[in-house]
Amino acid sequence: MMGGVLLASYSYEGTHRKPFKIKYRRIMRSMWGQVGSIGLEEEIHYRYEGNDVAASRLSGYLIGPLPIDPTPSGNRYNLDVLYTYISNPNYLSKVYEQLGFHPFDLSTVVPEHSVATVRTEIDVDLANMGTDADLPGIVRNGHSISLYYTDLLPEPKTIFIEDNNGMDTYTYRFNDTGWPVEITGNIGSIYGKTIIRYE
Numbered sequence: 001m002m003g004g005v006l007l008a009s010y011s012y013e014g015t016h017r018k019p020f021k022i023k024y025r026r027i028m029r030s031m032w033g034q035v036g037s038i039g040l041e042e043e044i045h046y047r048y049e050g051n052d053v054a055a056s057r058l059s060g061y062l063i064g065p066l067p068i069d070p071t072p073s074g075n076r077y078n079l080d081v082l083y084t085y086i087s088n089p090n091y092l093s094k095v096y097e098q099l100g101f102h103p104f105d106l107s108t109v110v111p112e113h114s115v116a117t118v119r120t121e122i123d124v125d126l127a128n129m130g131t132d133a134d135l136p137g138i139v140r141n142g143h144s145i146s147l148y149y150t151d152l153l154p155e156p157k158t159i160f161i162e163d164n165n166g167m168d169t170y171t172y173r174f175n176d177t178g179w180p181v182e183i184t185g186n187i188g189s190i191y192g193k194t195i196i197r198y199e
Contacts, residue, residue, distance in 0.1 A: 006025075007024060009024075016048070018046070018051065020045060020046055020047075021044070022109075024042060024106050025038050042107070043058070044057065046109055051112035055080070055082050060077060078123040083119075084115070086113060088114045088174060088178050088180060090111050090112060091114070091179060091183075091196050092110045093110055093111070093112050093113075095110070096109075096110035114180055114183075115170055116170060117167060120167075120168070168186060168187045170185050179198065181195070181196050181197075
């Protein structure tokens with residue numbers, strides 16, 4: 001809860017400990033990091049293979065041009081994601097088991113294993129969206145994602161994230177027990193590195 005508004009709710013099937021559906025509202029921040037508002041309710045569905053997320057679909061809202069205006073535009077989009085994994089454990093898997101939710105992203109499920117690839121496609125209605133300069137961005141996990149397309153047509157179009165056809169890849173360095181201690185992500189045109197220390 002924040003300001004009397006429920007930020008996230010979780011739906012489960014049977015005895016499965018991980019949700020098949022999460023409804024949530026993003027906390028919208030200005031470019032200076034200040035909390036501006038609470039976003040519109042969005043919904044994400046998960047499909048599993050064992051304790052790993054095989055696929056997810058996020059139904060969300062485009063937000064007005066970044067980074068100045070974090071206001072939801074009311075234009076909906078669907079973001080479909082497919083995942084592959086390696087056999088080593090995910091560095092947050094034990095924390096997720098204890099808490100029952102992601103420690104810093106309420107809309108995300110932590111898989112049992114470390115992610116190898118993430119394939120993302122977006123379906124968005126580009127009608128009445130104006131020129132490419134006016135096309136809003138999508139915020140996912142706090143990052144601005146660029147949308148690439150060839151034309152504006154009054155019908156839904158499938159477009160890819162960034163310039164890698166929507167495929168992100170991850171490589172790892174592990175400790176002696178097989179847990180990740182370093183993750184390198186090739187996310188579009190961006191390379192990121194995460195260092196992990198266990199206590």
